[in-house]
Amino acid sequence: MRHIRTAVLGAAILALIVSACSLGGGSQASRGTIASQLSLAGPPECPERPFCLKGLTATYGITFKEFKPTDAGGPITIEALKRGDAQVGLLFTSDPAIAVNGFVLLRDDKQLQLADNLVPVVRQAAIDANPVITDALNGVMAKIDQATLTDLNKQVTVDGSAAADVAKAWLDAQGFTFSGGSGTVKVGSTNFYEQEILGEIYAQVLEQAGLTVERKFQLGSREIVFPALESGDIDILAEYAATALEFVNKGAGEASTDPVATVAKLNERLVGMGGLVALDPAAATDQNGFVVTRETADKFGLVSISDLAKPAP
Amino acid sequence: MARPGGHPLVAGTGDVMAVLTSTIAWFLDPAHWTGVDGVPSRTGEHVILSVLAVVIASAIALPAGLVVGHADRGERIATAVAGIGRAVPSYALLILFVPFFGLGFSSALPALVLLAIPPILVNTVTGIRDVDADTVEAGRGMGMTGREVLMDVEVPAALPVIIVGLRTSAVQVVATTTLAALVAGGGLGRYIVDGFARQQDDRIVAGAFLVAVLAIVTERFFTWIQRQLEGRPGTLRLDVPIAPSPFGGRVAD
Known part of the structure; x- marks a missing residue:
């Protein structure tokens, strides 16, 4: 019994120490752009995709504090935004969740997204x-x-x-x-x-x-x-x-x-x-759209994606 | 969207050799051994989350199991609770917890704790209850209090069964911790989830391999603990059948 107690206690203490260290190490928010203070939630492949994080960096010069791999415009991304676990999310432009949750769809002012009409x-x-x-x-x-x-x-x-x-x-x-x-x-x-x-x-x-x-x-x-x-x-x-x-x-x-x-x-x-x-394309698109909550949009004055690259207040 | 080139697993061409070769190459790439997404870091996250889940589950299930087993009542309730815990899929719990606990480990941990409780609880109750009645009676005859009977007679005798419960629980947790990656958590599941999303078979197989290795190491670790305890004087040696383990219905040796 003593062996067990020692082993379990030792493992628990070790785990807590290591997790505390990893938590402490990750929270250095660098001053700089607005985006550098925000986290992006999107599908796991986003960092490698030209129309997602890769394109945001290449076209808009945006890097986020953190990328949180969630789902492709699904409920986990929406919950992450609602809870504030992430401030910017990748949803699809025709997703009704944008309007229902009062999210703000940032204008793709440098035309990163292709015409998915x-x-x-x-x-x-x-x-x-x-x-x-x-x-x-x-x-x-x-x-x-x-x-x-x-x-x-x-x-x-x-x-x-x-x-x-x-x-x-x-x-x-x-x-x-x-x-x-x-x-x-x-x-x-x-x-x-x-x-x-x-x-x-x-x-x-x-x-x-x-x-x-x-x-x-x-x-x-x-x-x-x-x-x-x-x-x-x-x-x-x-x-x-x-x-x-x-x-x-x-x-x-x-x-x-x-x-x-x-x-x-x-x-x-x-x-x-x-x-x-x-045949003829519709005006409607269903393509990648970057959204923020109304609160985040008001706080940083965000209307378009390039606003994210502006210096933080 | 189709990507030119690989993905034999998803495309279903089933070129096993190509997948194995690329997986070995994946492991040999030094870039996969450093940084947050490196093997040491992801394994560390996986172990931390798994250990925390089993420790918390033990803190709940061991005392509860001891009380129920010793009192020899409430066993049906304990079994029912454990049954519900087993029946509810961890994946569903994980997604349900996200609105309440948020992304990552904070949702994964409670889901894993609920998964870890049933084997520990059931084995503790069964272990204590199945201690030879004459032995318990002998303890009482020597003037032991109920608490002394529990801690000095029943627990040592039931220990092999309890350890098996912990072992089953830990192996299940190690395997299931992969789900944390679905809600932006870390751990080895990251490789599997990201591998599917990016259509990289080598990453998927590497992740699955690492999880399997970790599960086997966990299983061996608890078997080792059990052997250490059995070698100790004063511990009853019981040839008890163990709870079903993912590695087949082994018998405690």
Whole structure:
């Protein structure tokens, strides 16, 4: 018994001493920029990604006091911001949590993020059979701005409505009158709420136009949905311009901050992929956005990302 | 987003040799042995958090187990509490604790303590209760008080079973401490979580290997303690079956 007591007590004391030392050593906040007093919460890969911490340092000259690896725009990042464990967080620009929690989305004034505007990618064969698809999807996308997309997402993730109901209510309010479709078309989506809402909107507007729609939702990553588009397992998918372009060109760096130019490049690449075509991009984006709490924004006067590089008060 | 090049694990091509070779190269890279993200630092964090969790759990479960076992009542409640503790996944607890305790170790520690309690509690209760009734009676016959019977007769006799409880608990905790990395904590789980996020198989495998080594070392450490105690005069040698351990249903030797 004495051995045990000594061993356990010794281990506990050692552990406490070592942890106290490590806590004490980490808290030297260097004077300098505003960012040097703040912690950033984001996905674990953020320090290595050009559109995350790496790009913030390269484009904006920002280094934070600490990086806290959390999740990709998920609940852990949001909790970290709410509790003040981190002051800056990486969320997605269409995340309703930004508005719900009163976070401030910092303006990307040096245009670090590429144009991840929403854009439908469609099989040319489906359009040839039903030209109304082009009109209907372009009509829909013309109406989806950032506020609309965020609100649609909020209705599903915060209010708990079903994606199909949210899509129907929104379409009813628009009063589209597309017609002349016939036959069957397969609408796909990847596996998160925004994709399912957009999939439902595409599906329902095409059903109103007279087509029969087969829904193939919750399909997973681009590694799954792009082959499905090429092989004709799905005909229509809501995509994000810059990320889709850099996926199909295998990271050639052709995407820019201009949505129209990015979609034009995307179409050049898609021609070679079994006859796919990207239609018109929406104004709404879903891309990396750096947010702070209202309190932090007021304290340091933060409006845009470059404000973080200003000298601390 | 796809990254050109590797990730055979995630891509499912299953090129085991390539993963092993790159993992060995990972360990040989001196950059992986220094700094906050180096192996010594991450192992240290892992050990600190695990030890704290087991120590706190012991401080709660050992006294409770001794009282319940000695009084020979309340065992059902103790077992039920332990059962709930076993049934609730640590991952869920960890995420639930974040809004209350914050990121990192402050959420991971309570989740690990709750994981560590059941094996210690159950083994302590069982160990004390299963001490030979005649031995306890002999102690009472010699005029020992209840406290003396507990500390001088029951605890020494039950010690092998109690140590096994601690061993099971510690091995589980060492393996589960990896979860802390999901909420911005340190430890060896950092390699696994970051490896997945960055699509670096060598990092994932290196992390998993280090956790496995640490778990085996922990298991050996407690077995060694047990041997030391058994060699001591005055301790009853009991051939008792032990609580299920992650390494198969071994019998105390």
